[in-house]
Amino acid sequence: MNARNDLLWDTLELRHPLPTDGYALNQLVAASPPLDTNSVYCNLLQCQHFADTSVAALIKGELVGFISAYCPPNDSETLFVWQVVVSEALRGSGLGKRMLTWLIDQPGTEKAQRLTTSITPGNRASWSLFESFARDCGAIPVKSMLFDRHRHFAGEHDDEYLLQIAPLPNRPDKPINHHLDDLRAGLRFSNRRWLD
Template sequence: MQIERSTSFRAAAPEDGAQVWELIRQAGSLDVNSAYSYLMLCDYFRDTCVVAEENDNIVGFVSAFRAPHSDDTLFIWQLAVARSHRRKGLGKSMIQTLLAREASRIRYVEATIGLSNTASRQLFTSLAKHYHTRFEVETGYDSPLFPPESEHETENLFRIGPLSVEKS
């Protein structure tokens, strides 16, 4: 399946925070942070976040930031796609949009992915193949680091790169 032609991609804006929070909440598989955190992401990190919009509705969102220890590395924090828009390549297109925007600065992409999150593992493997580069997987955050009551699984760290991304 393909992305609808009416889907547009843009940088986030503070006004998107409430819709993004709702999208994350409805995703069902992501950790839902406070509504305030999404307002801040859409404001302070707008340059490294992407909103996918269709008919004035947010149908996808990627939050990311340049890693403080290495500003040529983009860390993807969350990626959400509305249920109605899944399996159309929207997640990959949002990341490619972000990488094209940040092409002069980014050589590596990182994300932590839960062991059971097959879709995200496939997405990041696909990105590495698309950019003809390698990816490495190592333990990112082991489950004992999380509070026991959260029952959070281990998150592996995926690292893709080095990238050579053309600005579109």
């Protein structure tokens, strides 16, 4: 790592979001196409209701990265990452992976055995981030169709693929077959499935 990156990481603060981060999050996402924007109200709720399972990255008080995530109500063993955003100036710096790594070590996510997210086929940055994260965890990434462009989006949005990563590090040891069975079970309703 070079001196510039060392200085950058020395000034980086990772913490759970506060409702006062909602507007800054809205502006950061709006400045980061092709990410889907939400209303400021939605972002305020993310920062309040999902604070324990999300992370805000700040440098000198400025929001430069954010991960919105939650555990689905019927599945406390899954952490679903809704959106990852990194300011343009810091893309490629490794901030996204730092935020993911920080997040899975927090008390609000300790029950999660697996991480899931949805990614469009052309979002190379997200595929790269999550595949690299899976490698670092020694985890098995599994992808399947989640929402079809024509069936679910009436042709107005790209396909969304579900990527599942398990096992997460620092969790109680379970045999790898347990994780494979869980991941495959999540694909039962998919028309296409494969292990990468």
